[in-house]
Amino acid sequence: MEKIIVRGGNQLNGTVKVEGAKNAVLPVIAATLLASEGKSIIRDVPTLSDVYTINEVLRSLNADVAFKDDYIVVDASRELNIEARFEYVRKMRASVLVMGPLLARQGKARVALPGGCAIGSRPIDLHLKGFEAMGAKVKVGNGFIEAEVEDRLHGAKIYLDFPSVGATQNIMMAAAMAKGTSTIENCAKEPEIVDLANYLNKMGAKVKGAGTGTIRIEGVDRLVGADHNIIPDRIEAGTFMVAAAVTGGDVLVQGAVPEHLSSLVAKMEEMGVTIIEEQDGLRVIGPDKLKAVDIKTMPHPGFPTDMQSQMMSLLLCAEGTGMITETVFENRFMHVEEFRRMNADIKIEGRSVIMNGPSQLQGAEVAATDLRAAAALIIAGLKADGYTRVTELKHLDRGYLNFHNKLAALGADIERINEADETVKTDYVKDLNA
Ligand SMILES: CC(=O)N[C@H]1[C@@H](OP(=O)(O)OP(=O)(O)OC[C@H]2O[C@@H](n3ccc(=O)[nH]c3=O)[C@H](O)[C@@H]2O)O[C@H](CO)[C@@H](O)[C@@H]1O
Numbered sequence: 001m002e003k004i005i006v007r008g009g010n011q012l013n014g015t016v017k018v019e020g021a022k023n024a025v026l027p028v029i030a031a032t033l034l035a036s037e038g039k040s041i042i043r044d045v046p047t048l049s050d051v052y053t054i055n056e057v058l059r060s061l062n063a064d065v066a067f068k069d070d071y072i073v074v075d076a077s078r079e080l081n082i083e084a085r086f087e088y089v090r091k092m093r094a095s096v097l098v099m100g101p102l103l104a105r106q107g108k109a110r111v112a113l114p115g116g117c118a119i120g121s122r123p124i125d126l127h128l129k130g131f132e133a134m135g136a137k138v139k140v141g142n143g144f145i146e147a148e149v150e151d152r153l154h155g156a157k158i159y160l161d162f163p164s165v166g167a168t169q170n171i172m173m174a175a176a177m178a179k180g181t182s183t184i185e186n187c188a189k190e191p192e193i194v195d196l197a198n199y200l201n202k203m204g205a206k207v208k209g210a211g212t213g214t215i216r217i218e219g220v221d222r223l224v225g226a227d228h229n230i231i232p233d234r235i236e237a238g239t240f241m242v243a244a245a246v247t248g249g250d251v252l253v254q255g256a257v258p259e260h261l262s263s264l265v266a267k268m269e270e271m272g273v274t275i276i277e278e279q280d281g282l283r284v285i286g287p288d289k290l291k292a293v294d295i296k297t298m299p300h301p302g303f304p305t306d307m308q309s310q311m312m313s314l315l316l317c318a319e320g321t322g323m324i325t326e327t328v329f330e331n332r333f334m335h336v337e338e339f340r341r342m343n344a345d346i347k348i349e350g351r352s353v354i355m356n357g358p359s360q361l362q363g364a365e366v367a368a369t370d371l372r373a374a375a376a377l378i379i380a381g382l383k384a385d386g387y388t389r390v391t392e393l394k395h396l397d398r399g400y401l402n403f404h405n406k407l408a409a410l411g412a413d414i415e416r417i418n419e420a421d422e423t424v425k426t427d428y429v430k431d432l433n434a
């Protein structure tokens with residue numbers, strides 16, 4: 001088993017470049033299944049474990065997928081299989097995003113039920129309601145969801161009870177090849193929705209309104225492969241912005257798109273952080289003292305739930321009482337107990353977490369509970385006294401590429417080791433024995 005060992009106290013300085021967005025590339029790769037002709041070329045693809053997983057899903061569906069450097073070539077022109085197996089869905093929930101494309105292309109999809117995960121129960125009822133409105137019959141049984149349509153999906157007016165990102169994407173992909181026009185009201189407005197719409201339109205789809213509360217999709221008969229660059233990862237960018245601020249450093253986050261990060265920028269500025277828009281990204285300069293603020297996670301353009309745990313690390317270092325209220329997922333506070341192991345003054349009250357700061361963070365052995373929690377614990381370790389050891393790195397690897405190397409290049413005292421090597425190799429042990 002691997003772990004990351006970080007010794008707190010170093011300031012971060014320099015430049016870090018963000019990768020293509022995990023949450024944009026997964027739906028775009030799923031959408032390549034809609035191309036019955038031509039190859040799709042997807043660029044700026046991060047080499048993350050989630051990307052390998054979605055590629056495996058596509059291969060199991062009979063598509064050819066070649067992944068080289070930072071681009072992927074998909075040929076989905078053959079007849080597709082219709083079943084996404086549990087081994088994939090269990091590893092990565094975004095596997096359910098193949099359902100819309102399969103229904104549109106093959107008229108049938110069979111996808112293993114995702115089940116709960118570390119951040120909540122995460123049902124997919126809104127995806128299914130959308131497919132039903134377009135004429136699909138949906139059955140759930142034996143651990144699978146089966147959706148089937150006689151002939152072809154038809155356009156429909158769909159209202160989402162909650163602006164679900166995945167439901168908006170799945171329905172958008174299904175509607176792209178349905179007969180007639182569909183509208184999705186109260187849809188998600190995340191930048192990753194806009195990126196998917198742009199890719200679909202390059203394939204020949206007619207999608208309008210992405211990024212607003214209503215998307216209108218005129219179905220077309222066929223879609224073809226297209227060439228597309230994935231947008232930069234706003235959550236990875238935000239994670240480095242917070243890391244820089246925690247250490248009082250000065251870091252240029254290259255690739256950070258200001259419009260994608262406005263809620264985070266506003267909250268960090270309220271805490272006393274200086275953020276400067278530069279030509280190729282955002283420069284973040286941490287203050288001597290951070291001020292506590294209250295934050296509520298919301299669908300975009302509200303504060304992103306995927307930045308909630310990293311922001312908790314920043315609030316733990318701020319003066320005064322801060323509160324984070326999580327409204328998107330019902331159970332995304334598993335990392336709070338881990339922070340407590342690091343001597344954080346933090347408590348959960350219902351859907352909120354209250355922090356009295358600044359906490360005198362101490363290094364400890366902590367376990368990542370999800371991918372953002374992994375990053376958040378490492379960030380807290382940058383500020384903690386002594387050594388923090390973070391385990392369960394499989395979560396980190398789902399969403400961050402070379403995280404420890406990027407932090408080390410900015411000046412962090414950090415290494416990633418095999419547990420077996422720990423007793424012989426690391427500075428951590430050398431220091432303990434000194
Ligand atoms: C791969 C990807 O892009 N993942 C992102 C996506 O996840 P994902 O697409 O799964 O998130 P959703 O926006 O769908 O979920 C938000 C909330 O809606 C609920 N819900 C969702 C669908 C549904 O049919 N029924 C239902 O009740 C969920 O349980 C959750 O409480 O958006 C989340 C919210 O910004 C992010 O945290 C994830 O990083």
Ligand SMILES: C=C(OP(=O)(O)O)C(=O)O
Nearest residue numbers: 023093094306371372399
């Ligand atoms: C929760 C996340 O991803 P997923 O929806 O793939 O679990 C995330 O990216 O923070």
